[in-house]
Amino acid sequence: METSSDVSATNALLAVRNVGVRFGGIVALDGVSFDIAPGQIVGLIGPNGAGKTTLFNCISRLYEVNSGDILYCGESILKMPVHRMSGIGIGRTFQNLALFSNLSVLDNIMIGGHSTGKSDYFSNALHLPWTRREERELRARAMEMLRFMALEETALQRIGGLPFGVQKRLEIARALLGRPKLLLMDEPAGGLNHNELSLLIETIRRIRDEFGTTVLLVEHHMGLVMAVSEKVVALNFGRKLAEGAPAEIQRHPDVIEAYLGTGKK
Numbered sequence: 001m002e003t004s005s006d007v008s009a010t011n012a013l014l015a016v017r018n019v020g021v022r023f024g025g026i027v028a029l030d031g032v033s034f035d036i037a038p039g040q041i042v043g044l045i046g047p048n049g050a051g052k053t054t055l056f057n058c059i060s061r062l063y064e065v066n067s068g069d070i071l072y073c074g075e076s077i078l079k080m081p082v083h084r085m086s087g088i089g090i091g092r093t094f095q096n097l098a099l100f101s102n103l104s105v106l107d108n109i110m111i112g113g114h115s116t117g118k119s120d121y122f123s124n125a126l127h128l129p130w131t132r133r134e135e136r137e138l139r140a141r142a143m144e145m146l147r148f149m150a151l152e153e154t155a156l157q158r159i160g161g162l163p164f165g166v167q168k169r170l171e172i173a174r175a176l177l178g179r180p181k182l183l184l185m186d187e188p189a190g191g192l193n194h195n196e197l198s199l200l201i202e203t204i205r206r207i208r209d210e211f212g213t214t215v216l217l218v219e220h221h222m223g224l225v226m227a228v229s230e231k232v233v234a235l236n237f238g239r240k241l242a243e244g245a246p247a248e249i250q251r252h253p254d255v256i257e258a259y260l261g262t263g264k265k
């Protein structure tokens with residue numbers, strides 16, 4: 001498994017090239033570059049305000065990039081119409097759970113799949129044969145993902161009553177429904193207990209090993225990042241501080257300094 005930063009743009013699944021983002025006078029990202037090889041698990045770390053979520057939002061096209069480029073499978077996603085983004089194979093989980101608490105587990109998962117189906121408002125309303133087939137296929141895929149996350153027994157339960165750790169797993173199941181090539185995970189460990197953390201580490205590895213999905217995770221929980229990542233990219237004040245294998249990053253003086261908060265930029 002490749003862990004170095006020298007993956008060329010043509011081989012990289014995702015290539016972040018000199019990305020800069022400003023919000024008025026705030027420089028949120030300043031010339032950030034790194035590559036992610038297909039099948040790699042990469043951790044993105046940095047103190048609060050370092051620019052991690054901003055970068056995720058750029059890759060999802062929620063934020064405008066002021067300079068640089070982001071290549072996915074060799075193609076600039078910044079040049080794509082935003083509506084194409086849902087069909088290119090980038091899945092995402094959110095820092096704050098984005099679930100519908102009044103709906104069942106299964107419905108929450110299937111909602112994610114409706115946006116990629118071919119049927120429209122009228123064919124759905126008329127219950128035409130192909131919409132019924134699409135619905136059956138979607139339900140089968142949703143159940144497959146629930147089984148993958150060991151959640152099939154909760155399928156018909158309302159989300160509202162389920163423990164937080166279960167809801168976090170459900171969010172992952174939903175993000176996997178479209179079989180993403182690249183999965184962006186925003187603080188997947190947030191709020192989890194010790195046992196749930198071990199399960200999460202195992203799950204991230206299974207997502208890569210069984211589906212071949214490449215994973216980029218933003219995480220404050222260093223134990224998780226270092227256990228699961230093959231490469232870690234460290235940001236501070238919008239700049240890349242360091243990039244390398246977890247053990248290298250853990251002993252990198254600039255990373256240590258950033259986390260100890262000496263105030264030096």
Ligand code: ATP
Pocket residue numbers: 023026027028046047048049050051052053054055
């Ligand atoms: P955390 O770990 O606390 O989530 P982060 O590394 O994800 O932090 P970002 O949320 O990306 O950091 O923030 C980077 C900088 O950009 C911060 O100074 C933040 O205040 C600013 N920022 C982020 N989003 C916006 C926005 N929509 N409008 C204005 N400023 C923003």
